[in-house]
Amino acid sequence: MKKDIGISTPLYPAPALVVAAYGTDGRPGGLMVAWGGVCNSEPPCISVAVAKSRHTLEGILEKKAFTVNIPSEAQAAEADFFGLASGRDTDKFSAAGLTPKKGDIADAPLIEEFPVSMECEVVQFLDLGSHILFVGKVVKTWAREECLDEKGYPDPEKVRPLVFAPRTGKYFGLGDLVGKAFGEGKKFLPNKS
Template sequence: MKQNWKPGTVLYPLPAVLVSCGATPEEYNMLTVAWTGTVCTTPPMCYISVRPERHSYAVIRRTGEFVINLTTRSMARATDWCGVRSGRDFDKFRETGLTPVPAERVAAPLIAEAPVSIECRVRQVLPLGTHDMFLAEVVNVQADEAYIDPATGRFCLERAEPIVYSHGEYFALGDALGRFGWSVRRKRRKQGR
């Protein structure tokens, strides 16, 4: 039997990402975000939702740019740390040992250790309540070659061991269950029948 649950606890799990921002190395920062996702294919667009009191909020609002960096099992501790410490008080890159590297299309840095980094330009800021949503156009995506299958060119997400966030806990993603449309594909008949 299902029971009523408080409305703020919907649609879990969510990707646990590190959003990097800042126009110069002196202001580079990262914040942990779970309120993120894709909103459109053409043009490619995504969003992050951030509380206005967060240090990075003002940086993103002023620069209009950020990078969504996917996180991995090996980045889990840094991901959590960046979610509970403020860039007002700490240089998060130095404290976590993560490496800022220049992006190609935005001033905000990529995180070298992230398997995928999505460069974004803010198109609109939507005040929603506790969070404001930064609706952004994806202007570039960079993937670590270590996770690209050279034979197929496919990104091997499972090898990256991405993490997700659910109700205050982090989880590593498990095994692939199938490809899009696998539930309706016809089975091949064995030859000779």
Template sequence: MKKSLGAITLAQPTPVWAVGAYDEDGKPNAMIAAWGGIASSDPASMVVSLRPSRHTYAGILKHKAFTISVCPANLAAESDYLGMVSGKNVDKFTEAGLTPVRSNCVDAPYIDECPLVIECELSEIVELGVHNMVIGAIIDVKCDDDKLVNGKHPDITKVAPMIFAPGSRAYHTIGEHVGQAFNIGKKFMK
């Protein structure tokens, strides 16, 4: 029997992404966000929901761009720190020992130590409530060479992205391979 938990944000898992933007003064900044995903495949777009009160949000509005650095498990503490303090008060990159890199595609920084980065131009903001959906057109995806499968796409086991469980507020890693998409379900096709 399933127990009703109410209308709360317990979808699992959610990503652990560092959303990067230059602040209003041009200083590199990044914050952790877990409410996000792919918004569209054509045009290729990402969505991340942010509170308008966040320092990063103001930078995204000013520069019309943001990056998503996919946080790997080996940067768990650094990633967590990015969500605990405001870039208004501290230089998060310096304090966490992370390296900001100026994107060559959009007006936003990304985290060099993160193996997978998605660079986006701001295309739309949808006001929802305490969070606004920030939608960005994907301009480029960058991945460390040694994390690619046949030089074509990121290897999830090598990128080792963290995931977040909203209810327990815990970080986890990706589990074992269970099968190939668009293949293992063929046994039900007639």
């Protein structure tokens, strides 16, 4: 039997993303974001929710651009640091030993060492209360070569993305392969013979 636990958002897992932008002073900065994901296929768009208190918010609003950077499990400390320190008084890239690289299209820095980075241009934003929800159109995607599959797409088993469990404050890896999408449920389809 289920128990009422009140109003909560136990959506597991949440992606652990580092969203980066240039600050109003032109310096690269970023923050850890767990409220994000794909929100449209054509054009490809990513949504990220940024707390109003975050320094990086000002840069995203000014430049109308950001990058979404996917850290690996091995980069948990670097990614977590982007959620601990403030860009108001810390050069997060330098402190974490990471390299900001100017995007080719979006006016935002990507993180060279992380397996996957997506350049995004803001197409919409919405004030939801504690956070501003940004929808960014993906204008270019970068991936480290060693993380690509035979078709040239990022392979989750090679990327080994860091994931976050809301409310518990814990990071995890993906875990074992469970099955193939659009295949496992076929056993419930009516037999069409």
